[in-house]
Amino acid sequence: MSFVRVRYAPSPTGAPHIGNLRTALFNWLWARHNDGKFILRVEDTDQAREVDNGLELIMESLRFLGMNWDEGPDIGGAYGPYHQSERLAIYKKYADELIEKGAAYYCYCTPDELKQMRQEQEARGEPTRYDRRCRWLTPEQRAEREAKGLPRVVRLAVPLEGSTTLPDFIHGDITIPNADVDDQVLMKSDGFPTYHMAVVVDDHLMEITHVMRGDEWISSFPKHILLYNAFGWTPPQFGHMPVVLGPDKKKLSKRHGATSITQFRDEGYLVEALVNFMALLGWAYDGERELFSRDELIQAFTLDHIHSSPAVFDRAKLDWMNGYYIRGLETGDLAERLLPFLTRAGIEADLETVKKIAPLVQERLKRLDEIAPLVDFIFQQEIEYDPKLLLGNKMNAAESLNALRNAGEVLDNFPSFDDEHALEQELRAASEKLGLKPAQFFGILRVAVTGKTVTPPLVGTMKVMGKGKVMERVERALRELEKMARAGSVV
Secondary structure (H helix, E strand, C coil): CCCCEEEECCCCCCCCEHHHHHHHHHHHHHHHHCCCEEEECECCCCHHHCCCCHHHHHHHHHHHCCCCCCEECCCECCCCCCEHHHCHHHHHHHHHHHHHHCCEEEECCCHHHHHHHHHHHHHCCCCCCCCCHHHHCCHHHHHHHHHCCCCCEEEECCCCCCEEEEEECCCEEEEEEHHHCCCCEEECCCCCECHHHHHHHHHHHCCCCEEEEEHHHHHHHHHHHHHHHHHCCCCCEEEEECCEECCCCCECCHHHCCCEHHHHHHCCCCHHHHHHHHHCCCECCCCCCCCCCHHHHHHHCCHHHECCCCEECCHHHHHHHHHHHHHCCCHHHHHHHHHHHHHHCCCCCCHHHHHHHHHHHCCCCCCHHHHHHHHHHHHCCCCCCCHHHHCCCCCCHHHHHHHHHHHHHHHHCCCCCCCHHHHHHHHHHHHHHCCCCHHHHHHHHHHHHHCCCCCCCHHHHHHHHCHHHHHHHHHHHHHHHHHHHHCCCCC
16 A cells, blocks of 8 residues: 555643543554554644643653654654644645635634524524624625724635535445534634644645544544545545443543553553553454554554444453563563552662562562552561461460461571472471461461561562561561460450
């Protein structure tokens, strides 16, 4: 096929959400699949809605996901500028061309006039839209308004009859009667274009070949196609992608939890999982396969496999996928990704220790932010817990004390805990000699050493902690059990 040029054109109004970045991902995958170009363009004509760091948040999200762009506001390119606010003269030139062709006209209606018009339409039970009153002004009436210097906008002169059809590569042909299309404002009175004007001009001048955007833009397509026709330009290929829904089948929003990529990153989701997961929000390879590396996605991604029905954001599936990718990381890589989450939790951890811990937790982590409560006891000087947790299942204080003394003797006889297999065998032998189930015996030792009832594998954890710290905690637990035994505590 011909050379592919696609674009992601966000407004700098904050961190992009999952739906926006799914659109960016599909465009990026299509560009990379065809060795084409992925363009970042900033739609900043609605400057009242901008936030100071809006563009930085967008770029940060794209970089985190590994979606590099070939042209954009920071790196330039042959089709710039890539900020719409820097292209105002271009839009004016093409708006003037439409006026000259009779495909657009000046509208002088004030906000109050438009408000009254809508109220009257509502009172009559009619759809609210511009009634085209300025479209029918005589040359004399128009000259009179110009002489007064009245503010004006440019409106599209939509054909009054017929219909407009869009060949959509996701939905098939979509046809909308022209009678249902409003005479859209193309240029505002402040000289800034509306989205509809800017997107058509920019997509044409930047030679965009494919436009993938959300279903919510379907109602706008006739305005865009009519503009392409008015200019005599060939439209790009269009595809309107299904909306992303929450588990309640309503449009994904903040009420469903994190929606921005930076939030998911901070919750401990891997970029590998997020890219894989987002690719499946409205696209499928064969209806069965779900796990793809980035390179595999690039190879497999084609437009004919994009669905037309809404996609459902399933957090449980994302957790499963994230756990899968965590288990596939090399130890050093996992440790480097875990370390910032420990630091953020206020734990003074070092990379070498985290490398020793990583294999112990790798099988049970679904998200990286789960690491701190699993291993915080390893880095603490003193641990706090309810001494009653030291009592074994269906055991009194004296029995629990005897079990922990035996465990302590086994530990004390080992110069170090490097031989995990031998140490575990000796502890199991001690448990069997006492007539205890392993869960009873190891449960008491676990609480004594970690202060928790659930931890990573105990013997491996003790190896990481070292004999000195382990024995100190066992001694403290023995003192607690001695006090309870003297007091006659029982379960």
